[in-house]
Amino acid sequence: MRLLAFLFEFFKIGLFTYGGGLAMIPILRDIAVNKEWLSESHFTDLIAISQSTPGPIAINMATYIGYREFSFLGAILASLTIIAPAFVLAIILGKFLSKFNRHPFVQAAFVGLKATIIGLIATSVVQVALVSLYGNEPGRLIRPWEGLDLKAVAFMLVFYFIIRKYQKHPLIYITIGGIASLFIW
């Protein structure tokens, strides 16, 4: 029963997220942290792992959480469950999908959906900032300047400008960041 309830969460994620892995991060975070599968900082580590290893981010995250909760069985079932809803839709809609997508009503809904996702991704940015830019205690939304690590802020700005200038693979930045971190912290 506990496994079924666990998988139901991944089914929901697979059915309701639109826009791929990046859009899935805030939704998965909300569930994973509230259900206490992972802590806030562990979840951020999982984003790093998922972005720097092969395969779709969502599958990587589902596998990791599934393995931690239910070992190998959980890893396989969580990944299968997250792709199942769209898989069924792809087969049912099949040929009609392109017609369906071109319909003005569907296009209009996509405009709203995309704007909503931007808001959700912004929450991920803030949540990750609260665990990454502070010392041992995560930052708070009220009085965000308390405990802010200025060294970390400088580190972040340097990386942001490098990333913006050279759009390279995330693995490269994550590796450099990890090594640099050993010297700084």
Place this chain on the structure above:
Amino acid sequence: MKVFKYLVKLYIIFFKVGLFTIGGGYAMLPIVERELVEESKLSTMESVMESYSLAQTLPGVIASNAAALIGFKLFGIPGAIASALGVITPSIGIITVIAMVFRKFGHLDVVQNAFIGIRIVVLALLFDSFMRLFKVAVFDKKTFAVAMVSFVLVLMNWASPILILIIGALFGFYVYRERVGS
């Protein structure tokens, strides 16, 4: 028997896609093009591109949606299953190993210290993606308002992200139904 051979072939092609592409983005297209279009001549590039763009309009994982659509076109439901399973197999294997290793060594000081910097890099990467997507999705006052409201509601934990997505889609439908497509 011949169909079975093709299903194995599809599985292997999408296994490679899962193994060599990160995030499932456009990086998957060159592999699919080489294996499916040029070498085995099972499909055409137009057909692959069409499936790929349709995959983005379905919910869930884009790479597995694209795999399922391409496989379905070629060999029906068995084709869709073979392709989708192929694309997720490498992730399941690699991440399971990483989760095992992380459980064993994650608490070590050197790993913890490396992750202090890595978390900051994740922040920079996310912020970069956010900035690029923002310019595409937010183009007038209404889309800005939708983004802001969903940001505040979810950040303060006043509403679940899934509920907000459903409301956002309904709002878009209501506000833009006359304008889009005309």
